Amino acid sequence: xxxxxxxxxxxxxxxxxxxxxxxxxxxxxxxxxxxxxxxxxxxxxxxxxxxxxxxxxxxxxxxxxxxxxxxxxxxxxxxxxxxxxxxxxxxxxxxxxxxxxxxxxxxxxxxxxxxxxxxxxxxxxxxxxxxxxxxxxxxxxxxxxxxxxxxxxxxxxxxxxxxxxxxxxxxxxxxxxxxxxxxxxxxxxxxxxxxxxxxxxxxxxxxxxxxxxxxxxxxxxxxxxxx
Numbered sequence: 001x002x003x004x005x006x007x008x009x010x011x012x013x014x015x016x017x018x019x020x021x022x023x024x025x026x027x028x029x030x031x032x033x034x035x036x037x038x039x040x041x042x043x044x045x046x047x048x049x050x051x052x053x054x055x056x057x058x059x060x061x062x063x064x065x066x067x068x069x070x071x072x073x074x075x076x077x078x079x080x081x082x083x084x085x086x087x088x089x090x091x092x093x094x095x096x097x098x099x100x101x102x103x104x105x106x107x108x109x110x111x112x113x114x115x116x117x118x119x120x121x122x123x124x125x126x127x128x129x130x131x132x133x134x135x136x137x138x139x140x141x142x143x144x145x146x147x148x149x150x151x152x153x154x155x156x157x158x159x160x161x162x163x164x165x166x167x168x169x170x171x172x173x174x175x176x177x178x179x180x181x182x183x184x185x186x187x188x189x190x191x192x193x194x195x196x197x198x199x200x201x202x203x204x205x206x207x208x209x210x211x212x213x214x215x216x217x218x219x220x221x222x223x224x225x226x227x
Contacts, residue, residue: 120193
C-alpha cells in the first residue's frame with residue numbers, strides 16, 4: 001500500500017513539474033531550438049568527414065539498460081520530450097552511408113579545393129571552377145565525376161535530415177543547406193573559393209574577422225577567395 005501511494009506521489013510531482021517546465025519552455029524561441037540540434041549535427045558530420053573523429057552517433061549503437069524507475073517514468077510521463085530545450089539529432093542508415101562516402105572522397109575534394117578547382121556554394125554544394133588542373137580533358141572528367149558524386153551524397157544528406165525533422169515547421173532543405181554552408185565557411189582555409197551567403201547569414205559573416213579581411217569584396221552572394 002505504501003509503495004502504491006509513494007508511486008502516486010512521484011507521478012503527481014512529475015505531472016506538476018511538467019506543467020512548470022512546459023510553461024517556461026514556451027519562453028525559448030522555437031526557431032533557435034529547432035535548428036540547434038541540426039547545427040550540432042553538422043559539426044559532427046564534418047568532423048567525421050574531415051577525419052577529426054572516427055565515429056558517428058548511430059554507427060554502432062548498443063541497447064542501453066533501462067532501470068525500473070526510468071521505465072515507470074517513461075510510462076506515466078509520455079510528454080517529457082516536450083520539456084527538453086533541445087532535441088537529439090538522428091542519424092539514419094542512409095545518412096551514415098552518404099557521410100562515409102563523403103569521408104572516403106574528402107582527400108580528393110580537398111585537393112581540388114586547394115587547387116582552386118572546386119568552390120563551396122552558399123547552398124552547401126560544390127561547384128567546378130576553372131583551374132590549370134581541369135584544362136586537361138581526363139582531369140576534367142575525373143573532377144566532374146567527383147563533383148557529381150559529392151553533390152549527390154550531400155543532397156541525400158540534406159533531404160534525409162529534412163525528412164527526419166519534418167515535424168519541425170522551421171526546418172527545410174534550404175535551411176539545412178545554409179547551416180552546412182556556414183559551418184564549412186567557418187572551417188575554410190586560405191586560397192579556397194567560397195560563395196558568401198545572403199540575408200542574416202551574410203550579416204553574421206560580415207561582422208567576423210573574415211568579413212573584415214575581405215573588405216570591399218565582402219558582398220552578399222559573391223564568390224571570394226579566402227584570404
